Amino acid sequence: MSTSNLHQIGMTCSRSTTRRDVMQAGLFSTASVLFSNTHAATAPAPQALPAAPFKTKAKSVIQVFLWGGMSHNDTWDPKPDAGYDYNGPMKAPLSTNVAGIRLSEWFPKLAQQADKFSLIRSMTHGNNGHETAAYLVQTAHQPGERLAYPSVGAVFSYFRGKNYKGVLPPYVVLTQPQGRFSEEGFLGAKLKPFATGGDPNASRFEVEGVISRSISDTRQQARRDLLAKMDTLRQTAGGDAQLTASEQAKAEAYDMILGKGREVFDLSKEKPELRDRYGRHTFGQDCLAARRMVESGVPYIVINYPGGWDTHSNHFQTMGRQAPELDQGLAALLLDLKERGLLESTLVWCCGEFGRGPKIDWQPPWNGGRNHYGKVFSVLVAGGGFKGGHVVGSSDAKAEEVKDRPVYPVDLLGSVYQLAGIDPKAKLPHPMGLEAHVLPYGEEGVKSAGLLTEIM
Amino acid sequence: MNPPCLFFLLAAMTAAGAVDDTARKSTPAAAPSPAVKPTPATPKANAAKSPLLATASKKAAVPVLPPPQPKPEPKVEPPIYESTSPVKPAGEIDRLVMAKLAPLGVKAVLCPDAVFVRRAFLDVIGTLPTAAEARAFIEDTKPDKRRALIEALLQRDEFAVYWAMKWSDLLRIKAEFPINLWPNAAQAYHRWVMTAIEDNMPYDQFARDLLTSSGSNFRVGPVNFYRAMQNREPEGIASTVALTFMGVRTDAWKPEKLACMARFFTQVGYKPTSEWKEEHVFWDPMGTHTLAGNIAPGKASIEEIGKPAAPAQGVATTDAPALPATGEAVFPDGKKIKLPEDRDPREVFAEWLITPKNPWFTRSIANRVWSWFLGRGIIHAPDDLRENNPPSNPELLAYLEGELVKSKYNLKHLYRLILNSNTYQASSLLGDTKPEAHFARYPLRRLEAELIIDAINKITGTTELYTSAIPEPFTYIPQGEPAMSIGDGSITSPFLALFGRSARATGMEEERSNKFIAPQWLHLLNSTQIQKKLESGPGLRDIINARRTPQKTLDELYLTILSRLPTSAEVELALSYGEPREGLNKVGKPRTGKRTEEWNDIAWALLNSSEFLFRH
Structure with a gap:
């Protein structure tokens, strides 16, 4: 082996990535460019953003996250002419109450509410890994940084939580946390979402830690008193900073256990007909519980879809079971919010981390499944300042590529932040003192095609 | 009573030479002693009475019930959290710590x-x-029993299990996102770490194996060190190496400095095999692993090898005039070296790093070990060594480093020294912030997620389900395995996630969060999960149903949950909880026992006490 060879094979002190350059420019980013889409333009520099006097339209946000990645072809971007290899057993799409918008046969109820939501049919990030794509969709930052960015819910919690005086935590997940990445990111454990646990469709929604099956309030209070008396170390070392912080957290917990927050979870206070309209299944009652949280002022609610959409196999069977529940719950939620005059101030958005392969995989073991697909997929947005009855962007004839108006994660989240009055350029406190902003405008590899101004 | 006052008082007490206390014995109480508050004026009296007091007075009222300040005159019973025996420096550690504390009057x-x-x-x-x-x-009366206990614990099987858990955080052992080791590799990596700890492998060898190994990720555990990082570019590797073995965060370095260190890692190759997800880590001076299509052994097109690899992401060096010529690298201390062509540069780096003369290597591990036992580094945070972050006690750190070198990097030797010191064995009661950095007390710290759930399971005789939902087929850990033995950070439970188990994404110490947040309290105080364990776990049921007197049952609960006997005040408090029972028992005497529900509440209160949840 010759020296010259060795030298040529990258043994130079030149930077093998450019992250340092980016850091020097004051922004911390990774260099990996995951995007191949030709429509892309680099994100505008922060100053190019509308220097908005941010007017808060969305007081609360409900994010319905379709973990696993829901097929776009079979749901909100049907391509009836694409042929059997693309559509399988799907029948003709349904028309909706908005001329020109069609949904798949599994969404008859949403079809009656199409004037209340808009669809983005050109969402794209090109990433096909569950965790990395989930991270991209919910932070808009490139995966791979040493410290993970907080998800949009934690960012809400950080900015809105400061003056928040609600009876529930500012960031609630129904019912299980996603657990695939740390939603709180580098903002730390205090901004973790509160996960309710339990099942809102059960006879009693037993929110883990808040509503207990067997403990009466009297016993609850007696136990609290007993603990206070028996906590000998705390009495002896009362001034310790660790113990003081711990007592503070315990007091917050008791505010939930014995306070008014519990009533929000008591779905029996709703009319049975309304509960039926939402659907007597976990997702339907998740939606109802979310509406009750909106009424009590919770800024950010995530419904982590009970079940998954990662339908590599048994695709059409799973979809045939799940999609109608999604249809029922979501349609009832939008209608209910509208009827209560809450839709204007409540932003709803719904998507998975990616779509699914438009071309069906007939090979064993998939036998008619669909695989991960980040190149193009669909998002439903409604309320909180988003107009209804519109379609943003489109995919090509087989829903394989973005045809026009790509929407990147920064565009979607930037729009959500803008409507919620959160400055997407605002700084976040980074534990290692690095520059960190809500969204990665101007960083290398971050693509943007602009905010969703057409529906705002 | 404010802290300094307390310290003086106790110092005076201990100077008077009281005998070692023991916890209250459960023999019937003598008549309550007159209230004696130990003050500097009466140490002798107190000391003289101690042996008696140790067995006396079930009805004495220590500790005092809230509101705690000011304390009413307590009846004397040995304090729960402070010994009355004298503190004499047990060795060099104590001498060096006390040298700092004495001028502070502590x-x-x-x-x-x-x-x-x-x-x-x-x-x-x-x-x-x-x-x-x-x-x-x-109850052991042997004078040397603490030393003997430390020795016995260092030999227990759980020792390696527990310390492998700690190292797994720092070495980022996780099968899935964002580390993506893959399950077989995570298991191989963890097994290697645990075996190394079991064998008490010298730390210098441990570090060298991690830094220089080559081979399959499934077969050669330590090669996973180079795979367990999100950024496998040379700079990313350099950054991880610096954090792990130098305790240095490169984020604040000049980019050139990192780029120069990164040169030692430009020849790390990764190559898949025909086995699903198997990957070889190897010395790859020719950059063969970067060739497109060269994805499996034998598949490399032979004529491609020898051609230069695509100049990686290598932009020209024009922007970095400070950099040395190609083929050279620079150690973090500024020493330049021409990389030999016939050696793996990782070895060259390891040779520089792993020596007593290296300014970071020994210091970093000595400081880490100290922080693990004393809750705080002599340099704090323990993975933030830099010039403007000086040690709070340089002599102490130097001593620990010296001992490590002398013992040929025997970590157990360091553990012994620390564990046997009076500094480690200090009470955890109040100190103000100044002595905090000087180790006047053993600081209170919430237990790690794994330890809390393992302890609750042990007490209640219950188990947990630990799973990883990816990849398929899902992984399930056999019921009954303790959480701390789980090697792979992707295998988890809602409890572990809630209580701040490390995400193992960065290898930073602070990635594990042991600070209480409200949802954790909700879970401990009021979740179905914990309530079920209390109500139906065989552990507590056996204690409660064992037909002991209420007093004996309470003793057993205290010993099981808090590792001590209750004070007489605690006995009185616990036994008066709940409704008095009416009617007669089987032999015609008035019922005195407690209902199961009340016992459950008492156990619940002990499990939720600071004493259970915090190291103290």
Whole structure:
């Protein structure tokens, strides 16, 4: 082996990535460019953003996250002419109450509410890994940084939580946390979402830690008193900073256990007909519980879809079971919010981390499944300042590529932040003192095609 | 009473030479002693009475019930959290720590035996002592029993299990996102770490194996060090190496400095095999692994090898005039070296790093070990060594480094020195912030997620389900395995996630969060999961149903949950909880026992007490 060879094979002190350059420019980013889409333009520099006097339209946000990645072809971007290899057993799409918008046969109820939501049919990030794509969709930052960015819910919690005086935590997940990445990111454990646990469709929604099956309030209070008396170390070392912080957290917990927050979870206070309209299944009652949280002022609610959409196999069977529940719950939620005059101030958005392969995989073991697909997929947005009855962007004839108006994660989240009055350029406190902003405008590899101004 | 006052008082007490206390014995009480508050004026009297007091007075009222300040005159019973025996420097560590404390007017106070046995079990093997183990130690009268306990714990099987858990955080052992080791590789990596700890592999060898190994990720555990990082570019590797073995965060370095260190890692190759997800880590001076299509052994097109690899992401070096010529690298201390062509540059780097002369290597590990036992580094944070972050006690750190070198990097030697010091064995009661950095006390710290759930399971005789939902087929850990033995950070439970188990994404110490947040309290205080364990776990049921007197049952609960016996005040409090029972029992006497529900509440209160949840 010759020296010259060795030298040529990258043994130079030149930077093998450019992250340092980016850091020097004051922004911390990774260099990996995951995007191949030709429509892309680099994100505008922060100053190019509308220097908005941010007017808060969305007081609360409900994010319905379709973990696993829901097929776009079979749901909100049907391509009836694409042929059997693309559509399988799907029948003709349904028309909706908005001329020109069609949904798949599994969404008859949403079809009656199409004037209340808009669809983005050109969402794209090109990433096909569950965790990395989930991270991209919910932070808009490139995966791979040493410290993970907080998800949009934690960012809400950080900015809105400061003056928040609600009876529930500012960031609630129904019912299980996603657990695939740390939603709180580098903002730390205090901004973790509160996960309710339990099942809102059960006879009693037993929110883990808040509503207990067997403990009466009297016993609850007696136990609290007993603990206070028996906590000998705390009495002896009362001034310790660790113990003081711990007592503070315990007091917050008791505010939930014995306070008014519990009533929000008591779905029996709703009319049975309304509960039926939402659907007597976990997702339907998740939606109802979310509406009750909106009424009590919770800024950010995530419904982590009970079940998954990662339908590599048994695709059409799973979809045939799940999609109608999604249809029922979501349609009832939008209608209910509208009827209560809450839709204007409540932003709803719904998507998975990616779509699914438009071309069906007939090979064993998939036998008619669909695989991960980040190149193009669909998002439903409604309320909180988003107009209804519109379609943003489109995919090509087989829903394989973005045809026009790509929407990147920064565009979607930037729009959500803008409507919620959160400055997407605002700084976040980074534990290692690095520059960190809500969204990665101007960083290398971050693509943007602009905010969703057409529906705002 | 404010802290300095307390310290003086206790210092005076201990100087008077009281005998070692033991926890209250459950023999019937003598008449309550007159209230004696130990003050500097009466140390002798107190000391003289101690042996008697140790067995006396079930009705004495220590500790005082809230509101705690100011304390009413307590009746004398040995304090729960402070020993009355004298603190004499046990060795060099104590001498160096006391040298810092003396000018501050602070004198440490030892912890009593019942506190020590719990502390040592948790700190050395991550496991709660059983009631029998706690009782045996407390009642043991041998003068050298603390040293003997430390020795026994260092030999227990759980030792390697617990310390492998700690190292797995720092070495980022996780099968899935964002580390993506893959399950077989995570298991191989963890097994290697645990075996190294079991064998007490010298730390210098441990570091060298991690830095220089080559081979399959499934077969050669330590090669996973180079795979367990999100950024496998040379700079990313350099950054991880600096954090792990130098305790240095490169984020604040000049980019050139990192780029120069990164040169040692430009020849790390990764190559898949025909086995699903198997990957070889190897010395790859020719950059063969970067060739497109060269994805499996034998598949490389032979003529491609030898051609230069695509100049990676290598932009020209014009922007970095400070950099040396190609083929050279620069160590973090500024020393330049021409990389030999016939050696793996990782070895060249390891040779520079792993020597007593290296300014970071020994210092970093000595400081880390100290922080693991004392809750705070002499340089703090322990993975933030830099010039403007000086040690709070340079002599102490230098001593620990020296001992490590002398013992040929025997970590157990360092553990022994620290564990046997009076500094480690100090009480955890109040100190103000100044002595905090000087180790006047053993600081209170919430237990790690794994330790809390393992302790609750041990007490209640219940188990947990630990799974990883990816990849398929899902992984399930056999029921009954303790959480701390799980090698792969992707295998988890809602409890572990809620209580701040490390995400193992960065290898930073602070990635594990042991600070209480409200949802954790909701879970401990009021979740169905914990309530079920209390109500139907065989562990507590057996204690409650064992037909003991209420007093004996309470003793057993205290020993099981808090590793000590209750004070007479605690006995009175607990036994008066709940409704008095009416009617007669089977033999025609008035019922005196408690209802199961009330016992459950008492156990619940103990499980939720600071004493259970915090190292103390």
